[in-house]
Amino acid sequence: MAEAAVDNEVWNEPAGEAVPKRKISSRTKLTGKEKAAIFILSLADEDVKKILDGMQEDEVRELTRTIARIGSTPQDVVRAVRQEFLDRFELQQFDVRGGMNKVKDMISKALGKEKARQFLKELQQGPKNTPWEILNAMEPTLVATFLSNEHPQSIALILSQLQVEQASYVVDYLISDVQQEVILRMAKLGSLPPGALEDIEESLLTELEALGATRGGYAKEGGGGVKKVAELLNMMSRDLSDKLLAYLDEEDNPLAEEVRKEMFLFEDLLLMDDKSFQTLLREVNNDELLSALKGTDDRLKEKFFQNMSERAAEMLREDLEMMGPVKVADVESAQQSILKAARRLEAEGAIVIMGKGTDDVVL
Structure with missing residues (x-):
């Protein structure tokens, strides 16, 4: 017109x-x-x-x-x-990839977080053979209550064996002082010798018998350390991860810096080259992109606009202009979804994120 x-x-x-x-x-x-x-x-x-x-x-x-x-x-x-x-x-780009992550996203939007977790439990089949499988399937609030009387070092060891997403939820329900101690101790965990977790596993299995657990298998070795803590903080709300990083800074600044180097924040997308950025954009749906960009700084918005066609960029600008207020939680959720896609593509070797971690890139 x-x-x-x-x-x-x-x-x-x-x-x-x-x-x-x-x-x-x-x-x-x-x-x-x-x-x-x-x-x-x-x-x-x-x-x-x-x-x-x-x-x-x-x-x-x-x-x-x-x-x-x-x-x-x-x-x-x-x-x-x-x-x-x-x-x-x-x-519009449509993500038609299936899998459990897609199921989680769909039912979380339809049922809400709490009901979605219960629904996912019903999808899981077969007995749980290890305490780690049982704890991964439990409500995070129950796991936090279950661990509340444990020493922070024991909690750190246990959480280091859980799935990152589940561990992040559990930490969220721990009291503030315990959160800080657990994160600090997890960051300091190194590789554990074979059998180091056997006593903890046996004790946990005994306490979880009421849930129908059966014996079998042992936890993987290690599991803690800087990388695990970085992954854990990436899954948490920005407010909580900032508070825990601030505590790490006070207690052990060099350790906190190591964690930061391993973390991947939404702003780090600026470090990507244009080819990688365009690959990532093909994995992102329009609704998530709109929510994720709401309130971000102009540099990052321009990065997205520059890697789209002129028409698609104009449409996105108009959609952002028309968009009303968005809850902070929804913005963070959308950003986390895009970051998950970026981490997956990086692991597959499809994109390169320069400047994070220890792997250098020669151009």
Whole structure:
């Protein structure tokens, strides 16, 4: 739609209901909000209801305000807006990868975090043979309660054997002082000699018998150390990981710096070369990208824009402009999802993230 001067006029309304309306013509340059309003107005009532039901209150308020200002719209403008919507839809990247991680994402959005964990338990089959399998399947709140009377060193050893995501949830439910001690001790854990965890395993199995555990197998050697703590902090909320890093700084600054070098934060995406960045973008869906970029600094936004087609970048800018407030937790969740994709691609050798860890890159 070519740019042109905008015609504005006040249309006749019943007394007390005068609304300044914008007269739309084929020469009018529409804003993103106006395009959304015109698209909504072109839909059947039942479809409009479904869309509005999925929007936040402030988004509905902004949309209805825009609709109230729009007068009669020519059919060629309506067709152009609907065509642009279809173009956006076709340009969107869809992640159709299956697996348990996808199941977790889907049911977490549909059921909420707590119900999703319970649902995932029902998907798991077969008996749990080791205490680590049992603890990984338990609610994190129960694991935290179960470990509450243990010494921080024992908790550090136990958590070092759990899946990173589960361990991060458990740490979140520990009291603040214990969190700090456990993270510090985990960071200092080195490789353990064979059999070092056997006594702990036997003791845990005895205490977990009520849950139907069966004996068999031993924990892997090691499991702690700087890398494990970095992975753990990456999974936590930014607020909690910052607090625990600050504590590590006070207790052992060189150790804290080692942990930082192993950590991978959303801002570190700036370190990626353009080819790697474009590979990552193909793995990210539009909704996650929008939430992740909400509130990020301009440098990182530009990094995304520069690695997209001009049209896709323009659409993303418009979507960000139209987007209402987003919960911090939702922003962090979206960023973590993108970081998980980046870590997976790096492990597969598909991308290179320069400047993190100890592996140097020769260009």
